[in-house]
Amino acid sequence: MIEINQLRKSFGKLDVLKGISTTFEPGQVISILGPNASGKTTLIKSILGMVIPDSGTILFEGKDTSIDPYYKKKIGYMPQIGRYPDNMKIGQLFEMMKDIRQEKAHDEELLHQFDLPSMFNKPMRTLSGGTRQKVSAALACLFNPPVLILDEPTAGLDPVAAEILKAKIHKEKEKGKLILLTSHIMSEVDELADQILYMMEGQIKFNYTIADLKDITGENKLGKAIMEYLKAETYVESN
Amino acid sequence: MLKVTKYVLHDIVRNKILIAYTVFLFVLSCCMFYLDENPDKAVSSLLTIINIIVPLVSMIFTTSYFYNSYEFIELLVAQPLKRTNILLGEYIGIAGSLTVALIIGLGIPICMYALNPLALTLFYTGILLSLIFTSLAFLCSVATRDKAKGMGLSLLIWFFFSVIYDGLILGILYSFSDYPLEKTVLVLTAFNPIDLGRIIVMLQMDVSALMGYTGALYKTILGTNWGLFISVAILLVWFIVPLLICVKIFKKKNL
Amino acid sequence: MARKIVFLFILLIAQCSIALAQQKLIVGPKEKYTTIEKALAASKNGDEIIVKKGIYTSLNITINKSITLTGQGQPVLDGKGKDEVLTILVNGVTVNGFIIKNTNIGSSKDYAGIRVFKANNVKIINNTLQNTFFGIYLSDADDILVKNNKLTGTGHPTQSGNGIHLWQCNRIKIENNTIRRHRDGIYFEFAKQSLIQNNLSEQNNRYGLHFMFSDDDKYIDNTFRNNGSGVAVMYTKRITMLKNVFEKNTGSSSYGLLLKDISDSRIEHNKFSLNTTGIYFEGCSRINVTNNDFLQNGWAIRLLANCESDHFENNNFKGNTFDLSTNGTHFQNKFINNYWDKYEGYDMDRNKIGDVPYRPVSLYSQVLEKMPYAVMLMRSLMVNLLDKAEKAIPSITPEIIKDEQPRIQSIAR
Numbered sequence: 001m002i003e004i005n006q007l008r009k010s011f012g013k014l015d016v017l018k019g020i021s022t023t024f025e026p027g028q029v030i031s032i033l034g035p036n037a038s039g040k041t042t043l044i045k046s047i048l049g050m051v052i053p054d055s056g057t058i059l060f061e062g063k064d065t066s067i068d069p070y071y072k073k074k075i076g077y078m079p080q081i082g083r084y085p086d087n088m089k090i091g092q093l094f095e096m097m098k099d100i101r102q103e104k105a106h107d108e109e110l111l112h113q114f115d116l117p118s119m120f121n122k123p124m125r126t127l128s129g130g131t132r133q134k135v136s137a138a139l140a141c142l143f144n145p146p147v148l149i150l151d152e153p154t155a156g157l158d159p160v161a162a163e164i165l166k167a168k169i170h171k172e173k174e175k176g177k178l179i180l181l182t183s184h185i186m187s188e189v190d191e192l193a194d195q196i197l198y199m200m201e202g203q204i205k206f207n208y209t210i211a212d213l214k215d216i217t218g219e220n221k222l223g224k225a226i227m228e229y230l231k232a233e234t235y236v237e238s239n
Numbered sequence: 240m241l242k243v244t245k246y247v248l249h250d251i252v253r254n255k256i257l258i259a260y261t262v263f264l265f266v267l268s269c270c271m272f273y274l275d276e277n278p279d280k281a282v283s284s285l286l287t288i289i290n291i292i293v294p295l296v297s298m299i300f301t302t303s304y305f306y307n308s309y310e311f312i313e314l315l316v317a318q319p320l321k322r323t324n325i326l327l328g329e330y331i332g333i334a335g336s337l338t339v340a341l342i343i344g345l346g347i348p349i350c351m352y353a354l355n356p357l358a359l360t361l362f363y364t365g366i367l368l369s370l371i372f373t374s375l376a377f378l379c380s381v382a383t384r385d386k387a388k389g390m391g392l393s394l395l396i397w398f399f400f401s402v403i404y405d406g407l408i409l410g411i412l413y414s415f416s417d418y419p420l421e422k423t424v425l426v427l428t429a430f431n432p433i434d435l436g437r438i439i440v441m442l443q444m445d446v447s448a449l450m451g452y453t454g455a456l457y458k459t460i461l462g463t464n465w466g467l468f469i470s471v472a473i474l475l476v477w478f479i480v481p482l483l484i485c486v487k488i489f490k491k492k493n494l
Numbered sequence: 495m496a497r498k499i500v501f502l503f504i505l506l507i508a509q510c511s512i513a514l515a516q517q518k519l520i521v522g523p524k525e526k527y528t529t530i531e532k533a534l535a536a537s538k539n540g541d542e543i544i545v546k547k548g549i550y551t552s553l554n555i556t557i558n559k560s561i562t563l564t565g566q567g568q569p570v571l572d573g574k575g576k577d578e579v580l581t582i583l584v585n586g587v588t589v590n591g592f593i594i595k596n597t598n599i600g601s602s603k604d605y606a607g608i609r610v611f612k613a614n615n616v617k618i619i620n621n622t623l624q625n626t627f628f629g630i631y632l633s634d635a636d637d638i639l640v641k642n643n644k645l646t647g648t649g650h651p652t653q654s655g656n657g658i659h660l661w662q663c664n665r666i667k668i669e670n671n672t673i674r675r676h677r678d679g680i681y682f683e684f685a686k687q688s689l690i691q692n693n694l695s696e697q698n699n700r701y702g703l704h705f706m707f708s709d710d711d712k713y714i715d716n717t718f719r720n721n722g723s724g725v726a727v728m729y730t731k732r733i734t735m736l737k738n739v740f741e742k743n744t745g746s747s748s749y750g751l752l753l754k755d756i757s758d759s760r761i762e763h764n765k766f767s768l769n770t771t772g773i774y775f776e777g778c779s780r781i782n783v784t785n786n787d788f789l790q791n792g793w794a795i796r797l798l799a800n801c802e803s804d805h806f807e808n809n810n811f812k813g814n815t816f817d818l819s820t821n822g823t824h825f826q827n828k829f830i831n832n833y834w835d836k837y838e839g840y841d842m843d844r845n846k847i848g849d850v851p852y853r854p855v856s857l858y859s860q861v862l863e864k865m866p867y868a869v870m871l872m873r874s875l876m877v878n879l880l881d882k883a884e885k886a887i888p889s890i891t892p893e894i895i896k897d898e899q900p901r902i903q904s905i906a907r
Contacts, residue, residue, distance in 0.1 A: 052493060069322075100246075
């Protein structure tokens with residue numbers, strides 16, 4: 001569904017992506033992991049067309065994304081920190097998104113689960129970080145897109161809301177959607193994802209299903225499994 | 240594109256700076272026309288103020304508004320919209336609202352007190368200056384990532400065109416006063432939109448003085464319809480070219 | 495007593511006989527005289543020659559008898575571009591009601607529509623002069639009346655002469671004439687004690703009215719519009735200039751009123767509007783400039799440093815680009831009680847006089863004296879800043895040029 005070929009990007013002297021190639025298929029929940037400044041967000045933003053790569057291509061359903069922004073209609077994006085026009089009210093934001101995408105709301109499940117309609121008259125600037133995340137999540141799902149890109153989805157959410165969102169992600173996965181997510185909470189990744197794309201210094205360190213990774217390392221906990229894998233790798237390299 | 244504009248306008252209508260700007264212009268123009276017994280004198284005072292205020296406010300307001308709506312732009316970029324349309328939509332929204340402010344703040348008082356060609360010329364050049372400096376401010380905002388830097392650059396550009404540029408011309412005239420410089424000065428002033436706007440109004444206001452000495456040359460070159468056409472064309476270039484460069488940069492910009 | 499009555503009676507008879515002797519000679523295509531020349535030959539002093547409507551070739555008809563030449567129905571005297579049209583050589587001639595046109599045009603001789611030479615008490619009234627090199631040319635003539643004439647010159651930039659030209663004349667009256675498209679509308683050289691009133695002089699190449707070495711003249715209620723310059727007064731004394739309008743005299747060396755080496759004159763109740771320079775003073779002394787309006791001129795007044803004891807009072811200065819410019823720091827003239835629309839002072843004691851003096855010379859106008867090309871920077875922020883700074887701390891503009899008692903309100907006229 002999404003095919004990335006030799007993607008390179010640098011900001012000034014800093015090489016952020018050093019030739020990434022991978023593919024994502026429908027029905028997968030892929031967690032993009034890696035240390036800070038490893039290029040995760042840049043990769044996501046490249047897919048969304050927010051960052052323009054220096055070289056390489058991103059194909060969405062076989063079409064080059066740099067030519068036509070229409071593919072974004074098929075993506076729901078939940079940013080790490082949802083920032084919206086200050087003076088806009090929640091209700092207006094939803095109306096505007098429908099207006100801009102020229103679509104009706106197909107999936108208002110999260111909207112209602114988060115009880116957002118009762119706050120439709122609140123301006124965005126008065127909202128807490130958690131409520132903004134709820135708004136972002138509801139927006140991402142609103143048009144029932146085949147691809148969901150979620151950047152730190154549960155960060156800042158209260159436990160109840162986090163559970164609602166996780167349940168929603170499961171449900172969407174069942175529908176056969178492609179879901180890309182980043183997270184720092186390993187238990188959550190373990191729970192949601194079925195594949196890990198681990199990035200380091202602008203390169204893909206490994207790309208395994210969680211099951212394979214646990215098998216290889218013999219560890220049961222995902223966090224430990226990753227640590228073990230990386231250690232083994234370093235050991236191999238140093239010899 | 241106009242969808243974006245719609246939401247920019249929706250947001251900007253309640254902007255306090257813009258309202259203050261409109262009210263300030265309106266009160267100022269009304270006072271000038273009301274207090275001065277001669278409407279032409281009022282226009283000459285207004286010209287001085289408009290030439291300072293309009294570029295300054297256009298620059299500062301646009302730059303700060305652009306950075307403040309950075310989130311909105313990010314949100315839009317992740318949507319199935321062309322970047323060119325997003326930027327132009329933003330531009331139309333901001334430039335449009337500044338123009339409306341000028342129509343209310345200057346246009347209405349002119350209609351009330353002094354509906355004559357001179358005042359209307361001032362009004363039209365005011366609108367062109369709004370468009371031009373909004374365009375330049377967009378360029379500053381898109382070219383720099385940091386708000387403080389963008390703001391600084393905006394102010395610098397304004398200061399350059401308002402004061403430094405004319406100072407340089409005066410310096411050149413002073414240093415090379417033995418040479419025939421009238422054409423040089425003419426060309427140099429055409430490169431500064433504030434100067435050019437001012438001269439277009441001046442050609443109507445100080446007809447008598449400009450007929451004398453070297454002014455006659457400018458009057459014969461710029462005072463004709465053809466000259467006016469060229470002046471307006473240059474002003475339009477000042478408005479369009481920065482905007483095109485801005486679109487080009489924005490297409491490649493990483494958000 | 496009886497002798498006195500007899501004397502009066504004789505006088506009466508004598509007058510009657512003169513009246514009887516005065517003939518009327520009619521000239522016309524179907525009249526007794528078909529040409530003016532024939533009628534002139536048959537006439538004697540005191541006769542009236544009446545010319546009927548028609549077109550008459552007139553190659554310098556010379557009038558050497560004291561007659562009245564009257565046109566009925568605007569007969570045309572056509573010089574066919576060959577010579578002058580009419581020449582008057584004796585006293586007491588009247589020329590009334592003709593269209594005079596097409597004199598020779600050349601620089602070798604001053605061909606004129608009507609020439610008066612060494613003749614006094616001549617009246618030239620109600621004539622229309624068209625396409626003449628010089629219009630009415632008076633030389634060595636006194637007590638002439640030129641009234642209700644319309645003069646239109648060639649309008650040619652080099653080959654055009656003066657409309658009404660005076661040389662060595664005294665006590666001339668020039669009234670209600672319209673003069674267009676000549677070199678100078680009216681030209682005075684050694685013409686004294688004359689009056690110019692109610693004329694319109696416009697579109698002339700050089701000056702609307704030009705004085706050279708002509709003292710004790712007055713011009714009142716005239717309009718000078720769209721000339722190279724409105725009026726030039728040079729090397730002359732005691733001229734009275736009242737209630738005239740000087741407007742739209744624009745050009746690179748153009749003035750409403752140009753004064754050069756003149757003294758003891760009055761300029762009062764005139765209106766100067768839309769001229770490149772309202773009044774230019776060079777080497778002038780003891781000139782009284784009061785109650786005038788200076789409106790929308792480029793420079794209302796240019797007063798060179800070689801002028802002294804000129805007095806400016808009760809004038810209105812409105813909408814001028816510059817109120818005053820000068821070329822030096824020497825200044826011995828006085829400005830008082832004028833209204834300046836650029837004045838930004840205050841009036842705390844409410845006596846309608848500003849409490850701080852007004853300085854009519856701006857720094858920028860001084861800069862322009864040295865760098866004329868800087869005119870393009872007029873009204874720019876930088877120039878405004880310079881002017882404001884200069885007003886606060888005068889350093890370049892002459893400190894002494896000021897109006898100590900500027901008016902707060904303009905003077906109603």
